[in-house]
Amino acid sequence: MTNTLKKITFSLWGILILIMAAATIAGKLYGIKVAETYIYSSLFFIGLWIAATILSLAYICKRHLKRRKATCALHLAFILILSGALTTHLWGIQGSVHLRQGANPVTTFTTNDGQTADFPFGVSLKQFELAYYQGTFAPMDFVSILNIHDGDTTLTGKASMNHIYTYRHYRFYQSAYDADQQGSTFSVTCDPYGIALTYTGYVALLLAFIGFFFDRHSYFRKLLHHPSLKRTVACLLLLIGSVAALEASVPPTLPKKTAGKFGQLYVYYNNRICPLQTLAKEFTTKLYGRPTYKDFTPEQILTGWFFYYEQWKQEPVILIKDKNVQNILGVKGKYACLADFANSTGYKLDQISYAEITAKELRAIEEANEKFDLISMACNGSLFKLYPFRDKNEKQPVWYSLTDELPISIPHEQWAFIRYSMNLLAEKTAHHEYEAIDTLIEKTRIYQKKEARGFLPSNAQFRAEILYNEMDFTRPLAMLCLTVGMLSYLFYCRKLISEHTDSPQISCLLLAILGIIGIYLLVLISLRGFISGHLPMSNGYETMQLMSLCSILLTFFLYRKFQLAISFGYILCGLTLLVAMLGEANPPVTQLMPVLASPLLSIHVVTIMLSYSLLAFIMLNGMTAVVLYHTRTDCNEQIIRLQVISHLILYPAVFLLATGIFIGAIWANVSWGRYWGWDPKEVWALITLLVYATALHPFSLPYFQRSMFFHWFTIIAFLSVLITYFGVNFIMGGMHSYA
Known part of the structure; x- marks a missing residue:
């Protein structure tokens, strides 16, 4: 009876995993609403969950x-x-309600299924305010003051992002606002x-x-006393408690020193005020795929396009990855010149038939068009929003470029300075009058500080961003870590196969280098957080950097009794840094969306990244066991030891993943009024949790007591982690996607 109950119970959980995986694919192909209607909300799916839960409870009772x-x-x-x-x-009950300032109290709202429901009171919007980040027009928070009319009583409350207003079990979440800022939309739950x-x-x-x-009766405690581990206990308890070649011709540029002074100017870019150096670096990376070209600094490249357009339009500096676009432009290789985009009949990318191309080709053409437009903005000066002006009726300054339409109220002297200062700089550049250029740059900086006084980033933040731009060498660091990781992995595998004696000097050297890399990453992440004003965990680039740091920290916890952890640390650090660069080459430091400005999000991301790092260690451990199994005949003891280590690490990995998922659910509930929405990222995180949780039942599923079965499982199961992070972020989409 117990055996039959066990088979049915675990089979149901397996079926649920398969259905959820299929539902995410269906959601990608036919839309998330289709998946929600016909799978997630179906009686069959809900019944499976109920049956699996009841049978699990029965099996727990049978197992005593x-x-x-x-x-x-x-x-x-x-x-x-x-x-x-x-x-x-x-x-x-879930729904939404729209309120306007000055309107009569509303007593009904629309539920998510399109029905109308009644409030047991009336609600009206007293005031709405949109708060901005200092000196910008990037929204920092949406704040609504509500009036609750309950009989003869009128109460006032506030709802904003990450701040719920609750009355009589009805919860109001700030969802959207009207363009005229006189109305607001709220998610409503009861x-x-x-x-x-x-x-x-x-x-x-x-x-x-x-x-x-x-718990002294837990399997985890039994593993801690496994004879193959000897004195590994303290180490693991500490772990659980810690949370291309140069071209012959060289285009003209400004001298590095002069171009560097341009980089010290303030510029309004990407909805924030930052050094022009940041704009130059991201401009170059967007164009060329790297932040430098022919040993020129990003500032030299950006100003080169403005001051020396005729020469730079012949430079093969535009990265074109798609073969079809390369053929359209008539270029050989990955790089095109600006001149390649046009011929005697006009712009080449406008001469193709868009009805005959695939979606992939269309994206590639749009990417090429974007790079062309970016260069055009740099050449005509519209990219350089260097000139703040604050009208008497405005709360904060608006930043203009020399091509923008200026307000009528602007004094003529300021109007002339904005219109002609860049042209004057171009004239001085043509005559190589670099001292005069330095003087004009300094006058521009003085103008910026005077006109935007009180709305500029602090001097410390400004200097920190310049330092961050100068010390961000993520790409070469990724290649270094991968190279050292693979070489050290081969070295340690050779030791295991041949049973050579320990080499403490090599291990100490590798750990020292890894420690330096960890400190460097910590400084880089700290600088990014200080610049942006929030914990840097809001996109794929930042979370991959965090995972790199986590892998290094975990290495120092594990290396004493598990030397392969050193090479694993290098490999994981290198891979995650490489993925950060491939996924989003040098992404901009941005103001945080209001809904993301919650400490719960930071805790959620850190917990999940720690879990993924541990699961990656387990996967690499499994690969090592497979290598040993196929290269030695007397390695059973070592394979068992690797299994015990992996099984011990699996417990905190799964528990951290579960904790991260539920912290994310609380954050979602606080922000949107629902703690689970069947988003692809949520579903695949749950799938990953259930997949790895099966290995925590070795007595119910005795296959997991077999060493090689367990190791192969850890390798294959890691695919769920890859899908959860990369598959969802860059393929499936959803609101968790970083793509």
């Missing part, structure tokens, strides 16, 4: 897990969370019992996680 209190509490916490989700689905059950489950789960590591 009540004697292992922490393990029992762990499973009961998950059941409580699922019960809360079912309660929300059956009785929770789910007192479902949220209470779910949050209780989250707390119970966290307590169960903590208790599990100290």
